[in-house]
Amino acid sequence: RHSLKIKISPSAQCSHLGQYCHQVNWSCSSFKEGMYLTKQHSMAAGSEEDPPHNEHHQAKRARVENIIRGMGGSPKARPHHEWEISGTSVKGSREEKWMQMSHTLEGGCMPRRTSSIKDEERHSLRQQLQNMQRLLKHLQERFLQIDNLSETQQEDGMEEVLPNIMYCHNTLLKKEFLEWPDCALRVDPDSEFERKTRHVRMSQKQTVQKSNIQIMHNKEDQELLEVLKHELSRAVSRSVDLVFKNFSSAISNRHPRLLAGLDCNSELSGSPEPSLGADVITAQSLPLQFKQNVPFQNEILENLLKYGPHDDLRVPLQRILPTDTSSPQILDLPWSSSKACSKLSSSHIDTEATETQPASLGQERMEAACFSQVKLEHGNLQGVVERNPYLSLNISFKDTEEGLTPNHLKKAKLMFFYTRYPSSSVLKSFFPDVKFNRCITSQLIKWFSNFREFYYIQMEKFARQAILDGSGSTRDLSVTRDSELFRALNTHYNKANDFQVPERFLEVAEVTLKEFFNAILQAKDKDPSWKKAIYKVICKLDGDVPDYFKSFACS
DNA sequence: TCCTATCCTG
Protein backbone atom coordinates (compact mmCIF):
# COMPACT_ATOMS: atom_id res chain seq x y z
CA ARG A 1 0.00 0.00 0.00
CA HIS A 2 1.05 3.55 -0.54
CA SER A 3 1.46 5.38 2.61
CA LEU A 4 3.35 8.01 4.40
CA LYS A 5 5.96 6.54 6.63
CA ILE A 6 7.54 8.32 9.51
CA LYS A 7 10.63 6.88 11.02
CA ILE A 8 12.17 8.05 14.18
CA SER A 9 15.26 6.69 15.79
CA PRO A 10 16.46 6.63 19.35
CA SER A 11 18.63 8.87 21.32
CA ALA A 12 21.16 8.17 23.95
CA GLN A 13 19.89 11.01 26.02
CA CYS A 14 16.47 10.54 27.45
CA SER A 15 14.06 12.93 28.87
CA HIS A 16 12.26 11.55 31.81
CA LEU A 17 8.94 11.14 30.20
CA GLY A 18 10.72 9.87 27.21
CA GLN A 19 12.26 7.25 29.36
CA TYR A 20 8.91 6.08 30.34
CA CYS A 21 7.95 5.87 26.78
CA HIS A 22 11.09 3.93 26.10
CA GLN A 23 10.76 1.65 29.00
CA VAL A 24 7.11 1.25 29.14
CA ASN A 25 6.10 -0.38 26.02
CA TRP A 26 2.51 0.34 26.62
CA SER A 27 3.02 3.82 25.34
CA CYS A 28 4.11 2.46 22.03
CA SER A 29 1.40 -0.06 22.09
CA SER A 30 -1.21 2.45 22.94
CA PHE A 31 0.00 4.55 20.15
CA LYS A 32 -0.25 1.57 17.92
CA GLU A 33 -3.68 0.87 19.15
CA GLY A 34 -4.88 4.20 18.03
CA MET A 35 -3.10 4.00 14.76
CA TYR A 36 -4.25 0.56 14.13
CA LEU A 37 -7.83 1.50 14.58
CA THR A 38 -7.39 4.45 12.35
CA LYS A 39 -5.84 2.27 9.76
CA GLN A 40 -8.65 -0.16 9.95
CA HIS A 41 -11.03 2.65 9.56
CA SER A 42 -9.27 4.12 6.61
CA MET A 43 -8.91 0.79 4.95
CA ALA A 44 -12.56 0.19 5.24
CA ALA A 45 -13.23 3.53 3.67
CA GLY A 46 -10.67 3.58 0.96
CA SER A 47 -9.26 0.23 0.14
CA GLU A 48 -11.78 -0.52 -2.53
CA GLU A 49 -10.95 2.42 -4.67
CA ASP A 50 -7.27 3.07 -4.40
CA PRO A 51 -6.64 5.50 -7.17
CA PRO A 52 -3.93 4.52 -9.58
CA HIS A 53 -0.72 6.30 -8.84
CA ASN A 54 1.39 7.31 -11.71
CA GLU A 55 5.14 7.37 -11.60
CA HIS A 56 5.32 11.01 -10.93
CA HIS A 57 3.04 10.69 -8.05
CA GLN A 58 4.98 7.83 -6.61
CA ALA A 59 8.24 9.62 -6.97
CA LYS A 60 6.84 12.50 -5.01
CA ARG A 61 5.59 10.22 -2.37
CA ALA A 62 8.90 8.47 -2.12
CA ARG A 63 10.58 11.76 -1.63
CA VAL A 64 8.50 12.75 1.30
CA GLU A 65 8.98 9.35 2.74
CA ASN A 66 12.68 9.82 2.53
CA ILE A 67 12.42 13.24 4.05
CA ILE A 68 10.50 11.96 6.97
CA ARG A 69 12.77 9.03 7.34
CA GLY A 70 15.65 11.43 7.40
CA MET A 71 14.29 12.90 10.59
CA GLY A 72 15.37 9.83 12.36
CA GLY A 73 19.07 10.25 11.96
CA SER A 74 21.28 7.26 12.27
CA PRO A 75 19.76 4.08 11.00
CA LYS A 76 22.16 2.12 13.11
CA ALA A 77 20.15 2.51 16.20
CA ARG A 78 17.01 1.17 14.74
CA PRO A 79 16.77 -2.52 14.58
CA HIS A 80 15.78 -3.12 18.14
CA HIS A 81 12.53 -1.39 18.34
CA GLU A 82 10.53 -1.50 15.23
CA TRP A 83 7.18 -0.07 15.81
CA GLU A 84 4.80 -0.83 13.11
CA ILE A 85 1.64 1.02 13.32
CA SER A 86 0.13 -0.91 10.55
CA GLY A 87 1.10 -3.57 8.15
CA THR A 88 2.97 -3.34 4.91
CA SER A 89 4.32 -5.86 2.59
CA VAL A 90 7.48 -5.86 4.61
CA LYS A 91 5.86 -5.95 7.97
CA GLY A 92 2.84 -7.88 7.07
CA SER A 93 3.49 -10.60 9.55
CA ARG A 94 3.80 -8.10 12.27
CA GLU A 95 0.49 -6.64 11.40
CA GLU A 96 -1.04 -10.03 11.57
CA LYS A 97 0.52 -10.57 14.92
CA TRP A 98 -0.70 -7.26 16.08
CA MET A 99 -4.14 -7.94 14.77
CA GLN A 100 -4.18 -11.22 16.57
CA MET A 101 -3.07 -9.54 19.70
CA SER A 102 -5.67 -6.87 19.31
CA HIS A 103 -8.21 -9.52 18.80
CA THR A 104 -7.06 -11.25 21.91
CA LEU A 105 -7.12 -8.10 23.90
CA GLU A 106 -10.50 -7.34 22.54
CA GLY A 107 -11.64 -10.25 24.55
CA GLY A 108 -11.52 -13.17 22.24
CA CYS A 109 -9.17 -15.67 23.79
CA MET A 110 -8.88 -15.20 27.47
CA PRO A 111 -10.40 -18.30 28.87
CA ARG A 112 -9.12 -17.65 32.33
CA ARG A 113 -10.84 -14.38 32.76
CA THR A 114 -14.30 -13.69 33.85
CA SER A 115 -16.61 -11.95 31.47
CA SER A 116 -16.68 -8.86 33.62
CA ILE A 117 -12.94 -8.61 33.51
CA LYS A 118 -13.06 -8.99 29.78
CA ASP A 119 -15.67 -6.32 29.50
CA GLU A 120 -13.69 -3.99 31.63
CA GLU A 121 -10.57 -4.65 29.70
CA ARG A 122 -12.35 -4.31 26.43
CA HIS A 123 -13.88 -1.10 27.52
CA SER A 124 -10.58 0.30 28.66
CA LEU A 125 -8.90 -0.70 25.46
CA ARG A 126 -11.64 0.67 23.32
CA GLN A 127 -11.43 3.92 25.18
CA GLN A 128 -7.76 4.15 24.48
CA LEU A 129 -8.30 3.32 20.88
CA GLN A 130 -10.93 5.96 20.52
CA ASN A 131 -8.74 8.51 22.16
CA MET A 132 -5.92 7.67 19.88
CA GLN A 133 -8.20 7.90 16.93
CA ARG A 134 -9.21 11.35 17.98
CA LEU A 135 -5.62 12.27 18.42
CA LEU A 136 -4.76 11.17 14.95
CA LYS A 137 -7.63 13.06 13.51
CA HIS A 138 -6.52 16.09 15.37
CA LEU A 139 -3.06 15.60 14.03
CA GLN A 140 -4.27 15.42 10.51
CA GLU A 141 -6.30 18.56 10.92
CA ARG A 142 -3.22 20.31 12.13
CA PHE A 143 -1.38 19.34 9.06
CA LEU A 144 -4.11 20.65 6.88
CA GLN A 145 -4.00 23.91 8.74
CA ILE A 146 -0.31 24.17 8.22
CA ASP A 147 -0.55 23.31 4.64
CA ASN A 148 -3.07 26.03 4.01
CA LEU A 149 -0.97 28.53 5.81
CA SER A 150 2.13 27.47 4.05
CA GLU A 151 0.61 28.48 0.77
CA THR A 152 -0.06 32.01 1.90
CA GLN A 153 2.65 32.70 4.42
CA GLN A 154 5.61 30.82 3.24
CA GLU A 155 7.94 33.65 4.00
CA ASP A 156 6.66 34.25 7.47
CA GLY A 157 7.63 30.97 8.88
CA MET A 158 5.54 28.59 10.81
CA GLU A 159 6.53 29.41 14.29
CA GLU A 160 5.00 32.82 14.24
CA VAL A 161 1.64 31.80 12.96
CA LEU A 162 1.35 28.53 14.72
CA PRO A 163 2.63 29.00 18.20
CA ASN A 164 0.17 26.47 19.31
CA ILE A 165 1.70 23.83 17.18
CA MET A 166 5.10 24.59 18.44
CA TYR A 167 3.91 24.10 21.92
CA CYS A 168 5.22 21.13 23.65
CA HIS A 169 4.77 20.77 27.33
CA ASN A 170 8.02 18.99 27.62
CA THR A 171 10.79 19.99 25.34
CA LEU A 172 12.91 17.14 26.43
CA LEU A 173 10.14 14.82 25.57
CA LYS A 174 9.95 16.36 22.18
CA LYS A 175 13.58 15.70 21.61
CA GLU A 176 13.21 12.26 22.98
CA PHE A 177 10.31 11.39 20.83
CA LEU A 178 11.99 12.65 17.77
CA GLU A 179 14.79 10.33 18.41
CA TRP A 180 12.74 7.40 19.35
CA PRO A 181 13.37 4.05 17.84
CA ASP A 182 11.76 3.31 14.57
CA CYS A 183 8.29 4.49 14.56
CA ALA A 184 6.38 4.04 11.40
CA LEU A 185 3.13 5.81 11.01
CA ARG A 186 0.96 5.05 8.12
CA VAL A 187 -1.64 7.40 6.95
CA ASP A 188 -4.45 6.69 4.64
CA PRO A 189 -3.34 7.73 1.17
CA ASP A 190 -6.74 9.00 0.29
CA SER A 191 -7.22 11.19 3.27
CA GLU A 192 -7.35 14.88 2.87
CA PHE A 193 -4.21 15.08 4.83
CA GLU A 194 -2.43 12.91 2.38
CA ARG A 195 -3.71 14.84 -0.58
CA LYS A 196 -2.52 18.06 0.92
CA THR A 197 0.78 16.60 1.75
CA ARG A 198 1.05 15.47 -1.80
CA HIS A 199 0.33 18.98 -2.87
CA VAL A 200 3.18 20.25 -0.79
CA ARG A 201 5.45 17.70 -2.25
CA MET A 202 4.49 18.53 -5.76
CA SER A 203 5.67 22.04 -5.19
CA GLN A 204 9.13 20.73 -4.63
CA LYS A 205 11.56 20.98 -7.48
CA GLN A 206 14.51 19.23 -6.03
CA THR A 207 15.39 15.74 -6.93
CA VAL A 208 14.63 12.76 -4.81
CA GLN A 209 17.40 11.55 -2.61
CA LYS A 210 17.35 8.04 -1.42
CA SER A 211 19.52 8.41 1.61
CA ASN A 212 17.81 8.06 4.92
CA ILE A 213 19.85 10.89 6.26
CA GLN A 214 18.77 13.45 3.79
CA ILE A 215 19.60 17.06 4.34
CA MET A 216 16.75 19.41 4.00
CA HIS A 217 17.27 21.88 1.22
CA ASN A 218 13.82 23.06 0.79
CA LYS A 219 12.15 25.34 3.21
CA GLU A 220 8.78 23.80 2.81
CA ASP A 221 10.19 20.44 3.53
CA GLN A 222 11.77 21.76 6.63
CA GLU A 223 8.58 23.33 7.71
CA LEU A 224 6.71 20.19 7.11
CA LEU A 225 9.35 18.37 9.01
CA GLU A 226 9.11 20.74 11.94
CA VAL A 227 5.38 20.48 12.04
CA LEU A 228 5.53 16.74 11.93
CA LYS A 229 7.99 16.72 14.74
CA HIS A 230 5.96 18.88 17.01
CA GLU A 231 2.68 17.32 16.27
CA LEU A 232 4.05 13.91 16.81
CA SER A 233 5.56 15.02 20.05
CA ARG A 234 2.28 16.31 21.23
CA ALA A 235 0.38 13.30 20.11
CA VAL A 236 2.72 10.99 21.88
CA SER A 237 2.88 12.97 25.06
CA ARG A 238 -0.88 13.04 25.11
CA SER A 239 -1.07 9.37 24.53
CA VAL A 240 1.37 8.82 27.34
CA ASP A 241 -0.69 10.97 29.63
CA LEU A 242 -3.77 9.16 28.58
CA VAL A 243 -2.44 5.73 29.22
CA PHE A 244 -0.86 6.85 32.44
CA LYS A 245 -4.19 8.15 33.49
CA ASN A 246 -5.88 4.90 32.71
CA PHE A 247 -3.22 3.01 34.45
CA SER A 248 -3.30 5.12 37.54
CA SER A 249 -7.05 4.68 37.68
CA ALA A 250 -6.63 0.98 37.43
CA ILE A 251 -4.13 0.95 40.22
CA SER A 252 -6.06 3.18 42.52
CA ASN A 253 -9.21 1.20 41.98
CA ARG A 254 -7.83 -2.25 42.20
CA HIS A 255 -4.71 -1.93 44.24
CA PRO A 256 -5.15 0.74 46.85
CA ARG A 257 -2.44 -0.85 48.92
CA LEU A 258 0.01 -0.21 46.20
CA LEU A 259 -0.59 3.46 46.60
CA ALA A 260 -0.61 3.41 50.34
CA GLY A 261 3.14 3.45 50.52
CA LEU A 262 3.71 6.45 48.36
CA ASP A 263 4.69 8.81 51.04
CA CYS A 264 6.94 6.43 52.82
CA ASN A 265 8.59 5.76 49.51
CA SER A 266 9.39 9.39 49.36
CA GLU A 267 11.10 9.01 52.65
CA LEU A 268 12.96 6.03 51.44
CA SER A 269 14.36 7.97 48.59
CA GLY A 270 16.14 9.96 51.21
CA SER A 271 15.93 13.16 49.33
CA PRO A 272 13.32 15.86 49.28
CA GLU A 273 14.00 16.37 45.65
CA PRO A 274 12.30 14.12 43.22
CA SER A 275 14.76 11.97 41.45
CA LEU A 276 12.89 12.50 38.27
CA GLY A 277 12.82 16.05 37.20
CA ALA A 278 9.86 18.27 37.65
CA ASP A 279 9.12 17.96 33.99
CA VAL A 280 8.40 14.30 34.26
CA ILE A 281 4.72 14.06 34.12
CA THR A 282 2.43 16.68 35.37
CA ALA A 283 -0.12 15.03 37.49
CA GLN A 284 -2.89 17.44 36.44
CA SER A 285 -5.18 15.30 34.21
CA LEU A 286 -4.56 12.49 36.42
CA PRO A 287 -7.00 11.37 39.06
CA LEU A 288 -4.06 10.27 41.10
CA GLN A 289 -1.41 12.76 41.96
CA PHE A 290 1.70 10.87 41.22
CA LYS A 291 4.39 11.46 43.69
CA GLN A 292 7.52 12.10 41.82
CA ASN A 293 9.68 9.58 43.46
CA VAL A 294 11.62 6.87 41.86
CA PRO A 295 10.34 3.87 43.74
CA PHE A 296 6.72 4.31 43.00
CA GLN A 297 7.04 5.49 39.49
CA ASN A 298 9.21 2.63 38.70
CA GLU A 299 6.90 0.25 40.39
CA ILE A 300 4.43 1.41 37.83
CA LEU A 301 7.06 1.01 35.24
CA GLU A 302 7.78 -2.47 36.28
CA ASN A 303 4.16 -3.37 36.49
CA LEU A 304 3.70 -2.05 33.05
CA LEU A 305 6.61 -4.02 31.82
CA LYS A 306 5.06 -7.08 33.29
CA TYR A 307 1.46 -6.61 32.53
CA GLY A 308 1.38 -4.85 29.27
CA PRO A 309 -0.52 -1.90 28.04
CA HIS A 310 -4.04 -2.90 28.79
CA ASP A 311 -3.89 -1.73 32.37
CA ASP A 312 -5.20 -4.99 33.56
CA LEU A 313 -3.31 -6.08 36.61
CA ARG A 314 -5.16 -9.30 36.96
CA VAL A 315 -3.06 -11.20 34.55
CA PRO A 316 -2.87 -14.81 35.56
CA LEU A 317 0.30 -15.58 37.38
CA GLN A 318 1.54 -18.10 34.93
CA ARG A 319 1.97 -15.27 32.51
CA ILE A 320 4.15 -13.41 34.92
CA LEU A 321 6.18 -15.98 36.63
CA PRO A 322 8.81 -18.17 35.16
CA THR A 323 7.69 -21.49 33.90
CA ASP A 324 11.21 -22.56 33.26
CA THR A 325 13.52 -22.15 36.17
CA SER A 326 16.52 -22.16 33.96
CA SER A 327 15.46 -19.03 32.17
CA PRO A 328 12.93 -17.35 34.32
CA GLN A 329 13.48 -13.97 32.84
CA ILE A 330 12.45 -14.75 29.36
CA LEU A 331 8.77 -14.32 29.18
CA ASP A 332 6.56 -14.33 26.22
CA LEU A 333 4.25 -11.61 27.20
CA PRO A 334 1.62 -10.73 24.67
CA TRP A 335 3.35 -7.57 23.72
CA SER A 336 6.64 -9.14 23.05
CA SER A 337 9.43 -6.82 23.96
CA SER A 338 8.97 -6.93 27.65
CA LYS A 339 11.68 -8.89 29.25
CA ALA A 340 10.84 -8.05 32.76
CA CYS A 341 10.48 -10.86 35.12
CA SER A 342 11.12 -9.20 38.31
CA LYS A 343 10.00 -9.25 41.82
CA LEU A 344 6.36 -9.25 42.48
CA SER A 345 4.62 -6.66 44.43
CA SER A 346 2.54 -7.84 47.29
CA SER A 347 -0.70 -6.83 45.66
CA HIS A 348 -0.30 -9.14 42.76
CA ILE A 349 0.70 -12.10 44.75
CA ASP A 350 -1.89 -11.56 47.38
CA THR A 351 -4.66 -11.31 44.90
CA GLU A 352 -3.44 -13.71 42.32
CA ALA A 353 -1.70 -16.42 44.14
CA THR A 354 -1.99 -16.82 47.82
CA GLU A 355 -5.62 -15.95 48.00
CA THR A 356 -7.10 -17.31 44.87
CA GLN A 357 -5.19 -20.44 44.15
CA PRO A 358 -2.79 -21.33 46.90
CA ALA A 359 -3.03 -25.03 46.41
CA SER A 360 -2.48 -25.07 42.72
CA LEU A 361 0.58 -22.93 42.54
CA GLY A 362 3.55 -24.57 40.98
CA GLN A 363 6.96 -24.46 42.42
CA GLU A 364 8.18 -21.53 40.46
CA ARG A 365 5.20 -19.49 41.27
CA MET A 366 5.47 -20.30 44.88
CA GLU A 367 9.09 -19.43 44.79
CA ALA A 368 8.20 -16.09 43.42
CA ALA A 369 5.40 -15.71 45.87
CA CYS A 370 7.81 -15.97 48.72
CA PHE A 371 8.94 -12.52 47.88
CA SER A 372 5.53 -11.11 48.12
CA GLN A 373 6.59 -8.44 50.51
CA VAL A 374 9.15 -7.06 48.20
CA LYS A 375 8.70 -3.51 47.14
CA LEU A 376 10.42 -1.93 44.27
CA GLU A 377 13.18 0.32 45.37
CA HIS A 378 16.47 1.51 44.23
CA GLY A 379 18.24 -1.77 44.11
CA ASN A 380 15.39 -3.42 42.33
CA LEU A 381 15.18 -0.66 39.87
CA GLN A 382 18.74 -1.22 38.95
CA GLY A 383 17.77 -4.79 38.40
CA VAL A 384 15.01 -3.66 36.13
CA VAL A 385 17.46 -1.65 34.16
CA GLU A 386 19.84 -4.52 33.90
CA ARG A 387 17.15 -6.81 32.67
CA ASN A 388 15.91 -4.35 30.13
CA PRO A 389 18.54 -3.19 27.74
CA TYR A 390 16.22 -0.53 26.45
CA LEU A 391 16.33 1.26 29.72
CA SER A 392 19.07 3.76 29.81
CA LEU A 393 17.93 5.67 32.79
CA ASN A 394 19.72 8.75 33.84
CA ILE A 395 17.93 8.67 37.09
CA SER A 396 20.36 8.99 39.92
CA PHE A 397 19.95 5.97 42.06
CA LYS A 398 20.49 6.08 45.69
CA ASP A 399 23.17 3.68 46.66
CA THR A 400 22.24 0.13 47.36
CA GLU A 401 20.84 -0.84 50.70
CA GLU A 402 23.01 -0.07 53.64
CA GLY A 403 21.92 -2.96 55.77
CA LEU A 404 20.19 -6.27 55.71
CA THR A 405 16.47 -6.32 56.11
CA PRO A 406 14.00 -8.95 57.26
CA ASN A 407 13.35 -9.71 53.64
CA HIS A 408 17.01 -10.39 53.10
CA LEU A 409 16.81 -12.79 55.98
CA LYS A 410 13.82 -14.46 54.45
CA LYS A 411 15.59 -14.80 51.17
CA ALA A 412 18.69 -16.19 52.88
CA LYS A 413 16.61 -18.80 54.60
CA LEU A 414 15.13 -19.90 51.34
CA MET A 415 18.55 -20.05 49.81
CA PHE A 416 19.50 -22.40 52.60
CA PHE A 417 17.28 -25.00 50.95
CA TYR A 418 19.85 -25.04 48.18
CA THR A 419 23.09 -24.23 49.91
CA ARG A 420 24.17 -24.78 53.48
CA TYR A 421 27.61 -23.37 52.99
CA PRO A 422 27.43 -20.46 50.59
CA SER A 423 30.69 -18.76 49.83
CA SER A 424 30.91 -15.04 50.30
CA SER A 425 31.05 -14.61 46.55
CA VAL A 426 27.79 -16.47 46.20
CA LEU A 427 26.28 -14.30 48.86
CA LYS A 428 27.45 -11.21 47.07
CA SER A 429 26.06 -12.29 43.79
CA PHE A 430 22.73 -13.30 45.24
CA PHE A 431 22.27 -10.13 47.19
CA PRO A 432 23.02 -7.58 44.52
CA ASP A 433 20.99 -4.94 46.26
CA VAL A 434 23.14 -5.11 49.35
CA LYS A 435 26.10 -2.91 49.77
CA PHE A 436 28.62 -5.34 51.10
CA ASN A 437 31.13 -4.44 53.72
CA ARG A 438 32.88 -6.42 56.38
CA CYS A 439 30.03 -6.15 58.78
CA ILE A 440 27.33 -7.09 56.30
CA THR A 441 29.31 -10.03 55.04
CA SER A 442 29.86 -11.28 58.53
CA GLN A 443 26.22 -10.92 59.32
CA LEU A 444 25.20 -12.94 56.30
CA ILE A 445 27.74 -15.59 57.11
CA LYS A 446 26.51 -15.60 60.64
CA TRP A 447 22.99 -16.10 59.42
CA PHE A 448 23.94 -19.20 57.52
CA SER A 449 25.92 -20.37 60.47
CA ASN A 450 22.83 -20.01 62.59
CA PHE A 451 20.79 -21.82 59.96
CA ARG A 452 23.23 -24.68 60.01
CA GLU A 453 23.21 -24.76 63.73
CA PHE A 454 19.48 -25.15 63.85
CA TYR A 455 19.63 -27.69 61.04
CA TYR A 456 22.20 -29.87 62.73
CA ILE A 457 20.51 -29.63 66.09
CA GLN A 458 17.32 -30.90 64.53
CA MET A 459 19.20 -33.67 62.79
CA GLU A 460 20.87 -34.78 65.97
CA LYS A 461 17.62 -34.60 67.87
CA PHE A 462 15.69 -36.69 65.37
CA ALA A 463 18.55 -39.14 64.96
CA ARG A 464 18.66 -39.73 68.70
CA GLN A 465 14.92 -40.02 68.78
CA ALA A 466 15.01 -42.62 66.04
CA ILE A 467 17.55 -44.60 68.03
CA LEU A 468 15.43 -44.32 71.13
CA ASP A 469 12.44 -45.45 69.09
CA GLY A 470 14.31 -48.58 68.27
CA SER A 471 15.34 -48.00 64.71
CA GLY A 472 18.17 -50.33 64.03
CA SER A 473 19.10 -49.26 60.56
CA THR A 474 19.23 -46.18 58.40
CA ARG A 475 16.87 -48.02 56.08
CA ASP A 476 14.14 -47.10 58.48
CA LEU A 477 14.96 -43.45 58.09
CA SER A 478 13.61 -41.21 55.43
CA VAL A 479 12.79 -37.57 55.12
CA THR A 480 9.66 -36.68 53.24
CA ARG A 481 7.45 -33.67 53.19
CA ASP A 482 5.28 -35.40 55.73
CA SER A 483 8.12 -36.05 58.12
CA GLU A 484 8.10 -34.32 61.42
CA LEU A 485 11.70 -33.42 60.85
CA PHE A 486 10.87 -31.76 57.59
CA ARG A 487 8.03 -29.85 59.17
CA ALA A 488 10.35 -28.55 61.84
CA LEU A 489 12.86 -27.39 59.27
CA ASN A 490 10.25 -25.96 56.99
CA THR A 491 8.73 -24.00 59.80
CA HIS A 492 12.09 -22.52 60.54
CA TYR A 493 13.26 -21.59 57.07
CA ASN A 494 9.97 -21.22 55.31
CA LYS A 495 7.62 -20.07 57.95
CA ALA A 496 4.98 -18.74 55.61
CA ASN A 497 5.09 -22.05 53.81
CA ASP A 498 4.79 -20.24 50.54
CA PHE A 499 7.88 -21.76 49.07
CA GLN A 500 8.02 -25.15 47.46
CA VAL A 501 11.07 -26.74 49.01
CA PRO A 502 13.19 -28.44 46.38
CA GLU A 503 13.31 -32.20 46.41
CA ARG A 504 17.05 -32.06 46.66
CA PHE A 505 16.80 -30.58 50.11
CA LEU A 506 14.83 -33.59 51.28
CA GLU A 507 17.57 -35.84 50.01
CA VAL A 508 20.28 -33.85 51.74
CA ALA A 509 18.26 -33.82 54.92
CA GLU A 510 17.90 -37.57 54.76
CA VAL A 511 21.61 -38.04 54.25
CA THR A 512 22.32 -35.77 57.18
CA LEU A 513 19.91 -37.62 59.40
CA LYS A 514 21.48 -40.91 58.51
CA GLU A 515 24.97 -39.54 59.15
CA PHE A 516 23.95 -38.48 62.62
CA PHE A 517 22.12 -41.70 63.20
CA ASN A 518 25.11 -43.81 62.29
CA ALA A 519 27.56 -41.65 64.19
CA ILE A 520 25.50 -41.83 67.34
CA LEU A 521 24.88 -45.51 66.87
CA GLN A 522 28.61 -46.02 66.58
CA ALA A 523 29.17 -43.90 69.68
CA LYS A 524 31.23 -41.41 67.72
CA ASP A 525 29.54 -38.66 69.66
CA LYS A 526 31.93 -39.32 72.48
CA ASP A 527 34.50 -37.43 70.47
CA PRO A 528 34.01 -33.70 71.09
CA SER A 529 34.54 -32.99 67.42
CA TRP A 530 32.49 -35.87 66.13
CA LYS A 531 30.20 -33.57 64.14
CA LYS A 532 33.00 -32.27 62.00
CA ALA A 533 33.04 -35.38 59.90
CA ILE A 534 29.36 -34.95 59.25
CA TYR A 535 29.78 -31.32 58.33
CA LYS A 536 32.39 -32.35 55.84
CA VAL A 537 29.96 -34.70 54.16
CA ILE A 538 27.08 -32.28 54.13
CA CYS A 539 28.99 -29.35 52.75
CA LYS A 540 29.66 -31.36 49.64
CA LEU A 541 25.97 -31.72 49.02
CA ASP A 542 25.44 -28.06 48.34
CA GLY A 543 23.66 -27.28 45.14
CA ASP A 544 23.43 -24.19 43.03
CA VAL A 545 21.01 -21.57 44.04
CA PRO A 546 18.65 -20.86 41.16
CA ASP A 547 19.45 -17.70 39.31
CA TYR A 548 16.07 -16.23 39.85
CA PHE A 549 17.03 -15.62 43.45
CA LYS A 550 19.26 -12.92 42.10
CA SER A 551 16.37 -11.25 40.41
CA PHE A 552 14.32 -10.86 43.48
CA ALA A 553 15.68 -7.92 45.26
CA CYS A 554 14.77 -7.47 48.85
CA SER A 555 14.30 -4.36 50.78
C1' DT B 1 46.34 -10.91 62.19
C1' DC B 2 42.27 -11.72 59.78
C1' DC B 3 38.60 -14.59 58.51
C1' DT B 4 35.46 -18.19 59.26
C1' DA B 5 33.09 -21.75 61.84
C1' DT B 6 31.31 -23.46 65.84
C1' DC B 7 29.69 -23.40 70.54
C1' DC B 8 27.31 -21.18 74.16
C1' DT B 9 24.20 -17.95 76.04
C1' DG B 10 20.34 -14.89 76.27
Next chain:
DNA sequence: CAGGATAGGA
Protein backbone atom coordinates in the same frame (compact mmCIF):
# COMPACT_ATOMS: atom_id res chain seq x y z
C1' DC C 1 18.96 -14.44 65.83
C1' DA C 2 22.83 -11.81 67.83
C1' DG C 3 26.86 -11.40 70.66
C1' DG C 4 30.80 -13.29 72.71
C1' DA C 5 34.25 -16.84 73.21
C1' DT C 6 37.08 -19.98 71.10
C1' DA C 7 39.55 -22.64 67.62
C1' DG C 8 41.75 -23.37 63.33
C1' DG C 9 43.43 -22.11 58.76
C1' DA C 10 45.86 -18.89 55.69
